[in-house]
Amino acid sequence: MTKLIIELTINGKKKKVETTPSTRLLDLIRDDLHLTGTKEGCGKGECGACTVIMNGELVASCLVLAPQADGAVITTIEGVGDDKGLDPVQEAFIESGAIQCGFCTPGMILAAKKMLEENLHPTEEEIKRGISGNLCRCTGYQKIFDAIRLAADRLSSRDGGRGEEDA
């Protein structure tokens, strides 16, 4: 098997990793970089459990080949929040009871973060649509909507309602 070396920035850190042309980004993240917060659900881009943010876009990491991520900037769930504390979206998920088994949660939180980065004042319909690529079998989604609404309210009051990108 051909080996190749790719460079990527993951959660703010530059990494050089040896991989193969047929390795999935999901496996690179989980097995080579040991970031196991990203989950494999269906393995064919249907469930959203393996969602990561790559170059500013939500991607199903099971459908991205590792060499395609050469030079990319990637955020996984481990890059959300820091040592000082959780991200407001994570806090809102906990407070709202939006987590049951937790398997969809990393993907849900990344999808919610991305949605709120683009739109700090989403309507109920926009919230539903924003996470429609992420399946959840436990919660019935209602408490996830509640959590995103709570996070949106907090984030928009924190930045004075201007909806800044870095809010």
Added chain:
Amino acid sequence: MKKRGRGIATIMFGFGYGEGFPDHSIASAEVEDEGKILIRTAAADVGQGVLTVITQIAAEVLKVKPEVIRIIPGDTHLTKNSGSSSATRQTFFTGNAVKKASEGLLSNIYHYASIEFRSNYVELGIKDGYIFRNDNPNNKISYWELAKRVKEKGDCLKAEASFFPHTDKPDPKTGQGEKVYVAYTFVTQVVEVEVDTDTGIVQVLNVYTTADIGKAVNPKNVEGQIEGGTVQGIGMALMEEQVVKEGITLNPDLTGYLIPTSMDTPLFTTRIVENEDSEGPFGAKGIGEPATIATAPAIANAIYDATGARICDLPITPEKILKALKEKRGDCKE
């Protein structure tokens, strides 16, 4: 044309294994170092929240803050059998086992403290992990100081308990028995749907649920179980169908086997009825499976109300609705 309708369904669900099986759960509680109380249970938390529930129960009985409770869950070297996380049984069975173990520990705390204080237990008070004589509350001993003194005497401040209720095997002919299940959960749902009579697509708009679960130990968890169960019920009613041909599943993926997404979620209105009528911990009963059952019949009734089409096999797909409307079928006779 879009037509709206409402349907109702009521279910009762006997939980636990019942039927004379030796269903039970074992738990223990002990005062351990560094200001913690350790609960051991093999109950698996698969997201339904049993560890939250037993943390609350232990904290309530032992009169400490929930942060004080530490749990060792599901380790075969360190815990004893708690039975499976199935049959809607963990809150009832392990909740009771933890309650009894915590009560056992509390009794031991009173016992050893009465020796320390040279007093009778009825003269002792307990608050926030301290025990004291009511006539001199300032002279108090923490559970952990007491545990140290008990240990010096060669004993240990802990208790183990099991909850092992009796059930009867039902009569094979009539299906009846004196007590076939430990208790029953009751759920009624009213569902409001909108049916597009051109496409056959059903949108569930509102779901109103009342559930008699005895006592909601954690109301937010109960709501989460009801909402999640209902959305699974919506999947069962409208879309989920495993297609098997000659032993091969033809739709083994989420493109061919649809489950509800966020776009299929209705608005929920949920009322919890706390009719403490069972031996459950603080009167609590199970809600896991009962949350799923009423939804499909209520949806079928709502579709009938909206369109006059009575469809009796699940899932009620758009094709079935269109066919029934075309044939103006009002009952289940094929």
